[in-house]
Amino acid sequence: MATLAIHNHETPLDLVARNLKSDRASQRCGALRDIGRMGHRISRRDMDQTVVPMLGDSDSAVQEHALLALSQMGEKSQAFAQMVAAKLEQSRAKQVKRAAMLALGSMGPAAVTHAGSVQALLRERDLDLVVDACTALGKMQATQAADEVAATLTSPDTDVVFAACMSLSEMDSHQQEIGNLLKHSNARIKSAAVNALKGMSGSERYSSDVVSLLGDKDSYVRLGAADFTCRLGAKAADMVVPIGKFLSDSDPGVVAAAAAALGGIGEAAASQIPALEQALRNPGEDSSTLPLTVAGISPKLASLLRKPACAAANALSNMGTAGATSAPRLVECLNSKDWEVRVAGLHALSKMASASARYEYHVVDLLRDEIPPVAAAACLAAGEIAATGAANSSTARAVAELLEHPHPTVRARAVQSLSKMGDEAHAHIETFVSLFGDRAWNVQAEAIRAVAKCGELGQMFAPDVCRMTYQGLTPEVQVAACEALARMGTRGASFREEVQQLENEQVEQVVKDAARKALGFFERAASSALTDKVPALTEEPLEEE
Known part of the structure; x- marks a missing residue:
């Protein structure tokens, strides 16, 4: 009985830590993986007693997993930077060196005093180690190593160049050398360059070169260029006309990228509204990334990055009062056979709620759409329209019917929508409270917020x-x-x-x-x-x- 009582007071960490004493290296590795998953919940004392002793294990695989566990501990791991750097210098095992660099990189600038240990690996023949060294130095913001990292930009290996670009981006150094890669013949390197530049100071001087990449044959280059432009926002206003020319391209991926870029620029791109309204009728889709999605290599791109109509709807919604004049054209999207276009139209209308109020009955019709994302988007639009002062009982009743919808996102959006309807929400406050016990966390969160918005009644x-x-x-x-x-x-x-x-x-x-x-x-x-x-x-x- 006494033994049982002790076991009942053991923490999950205690149970996992037992396997660290196993004679089998695989069990010790498994225990370290479990400890790594606990991440921020592990205290400094726990790390001292469990992970740190494993750095001296006789098996290199165990050392590797100890270092990987440290890389998941956040700021608490910074106290062990010296030990990790020593392991990097002393070990001959490649997997241990790679794990050590990952751990040092996860510590960020706090580990920069050990950058020399990492920098030495930039001269290794094993390119995997060079890639990891570049990545770690970037996360450590080791600007003293920037010149040597920049020297690897001429490597024939695209992985090395990619890692060097990202590293220099985090250091905010050598913009010119990265900018020169925008005209490289290799698509992956162009993509690396544009994605690196978008986070660097003074990047707007490369905007004309980046805009030309919106018409690139490679989808990831186009997407990088679109994101770059979106980050510049109104600073890219001078590029509106050149970007607008891509809206008439025969490639739907190019049109979608251009529309997304214009949406990021916002009201300064209002001159392109007529062309964007034409893009709303473009039924195309960029399917070039589909093979990677099917293979599980990369997630499916958002619809506004694949479909011109979705990108155009989003762009129009970002153009303020000028874009609101396109509400009648956006309402036409609600009749599309493509559910993603219907969702894009609803999201756009929700951002221009005052102009959309007259089309509320179109929105209410889609509350009954059989596609859950469409019904959820209709809830959002109905709530935003109601928030302008146009709430009515019939719309509230239609939204309330979705509080029992089988899909959690629809239930969550229904709660959120009703919470914007003022007095109409008060009639459903007990339902909101009952949803505190919903099986979906997003429904619980929205129900809590809705109760708080009900004023004195909610305070009860x-x-x-x-x-x-x-x-x-x-x-x-x-x-x-x-x-x-x-x-x-x-x-x-x-x-x-x-x-x-x-x-x-x-x-x-x-x-x-x-x-x-x-x-x-x-x-x-x-x-x-x-x-x-x-x-x-x-x-x-x-x-x-």
């Missing part, structure tokens, strides 16, 4: 919200509960002790941060209440009624 359910700070399915739900309590004024502040206890619990850091922020709101609310109710000594006494 503060105890239920407080329970979700502990019982929420995920950290996102717990954060939503903390934020909701902060919005509930003195009712929420009455649960100060429960929220304060979260700072000492084994919860994710984001939850602790949300709890700390909520406590700050409580303190300000309390001081404000005192200021409101207690007259200052220098003021005249209040007159009796």
Whole structure:
């Protein structure tokens, strides 16, 4: 019985750590993998007792997995940078060296004093080690190694060039050398260059070269160019006309990339609205990335990066009042046989809610669409239209019917939509509270937010919200509960002790941060209440009624 009691008090880490004493290297590696998955939940003391001793294991595979575990520990691993650097220098095993560089890179600038150990590997014949060295130096922001990293840009190996570009981007160094690669014959290198430049200072001077890549034959080069332009935003206004010329291209991938770029520029690209309205009728799709998606190598691209109609709808919605004049054209998208185009049209209309209010009945029709993403997008659009002051009971009833939809995203969007409908939401507040027990975390989070938006009526359910700070399915739900309590004024502040206890619990850091922020709101609310109710000594006494 005594032994059973001890085991019942063991933590998950204790159970996993038993395998670190196994005679089998595979079991020790497995235990280290499990510890690595625990990541930020592992304390510095736990690391000292479990992971660190394994760095001296007789089996190189175990050493490798110990280093990989350290790479997942966040800032706490920084205290072991010296040990990791020593392992990098002393070990002859390739997999140990690679894992050590990954660990040092994960420590970021805090490990930059050990950059010399990594930099030495830039001269290795094994290109895998060169790639890892470039990557680690970039994450460490080891600018003292920038010249030597830049020298690898001339490597015939595309993996090395790619890693060097990304490394120099993080160091914000050698922009000119990277800019020269925009005209390289290899598509992967062009893609690396454009993606590296978009995060670097002074990158706008390469905008004309990047814009020409919107018409590149390679989809990833085009997408990199579109993203580059979106990041520049209004700074790329001078490029609007050259970009607009691509909207008439025969390749749907080129049209989609150009429309996406114009959407990123925003209102400064309003001159291209007529051409974008034409693109709304383009039924094409870029399928060049489909083989990689089917093979599981890369995720499926968002529809606005594949389909001209979707990209054009998004672009028009980003053009302010000028784009709102295209609402009638966007409504036509709601009749498309392509469900992704219907979704894009609804999302666009939700961003121009005032102009879309007259088409509310078209939106309500799609609440019954058999494709869940369409129904969810219709909920969002209906809520945004209602938020402009156009809420009505019939729309609210139609949205409320979806609170029991089998798809969680639809339920979550239905809750979110109703929460924007003012008094119409109050009739459903008990349903919102019942959804605190939903099996989907996003539904729980939206239900909590909806209750908080119901004012004094919602404050009556503060105890239920407080329970979700502990019982929420995920950290996102717990954060939503903390934020909701902060919005509930003195009712929420009455649960100060429960929220304060979260700072000492084994919860994710984001939850602790949300709890700390909520406590700050409580303190300000309390001081404000005192200021409101207690007259200052220098003021005249209040007159009796």
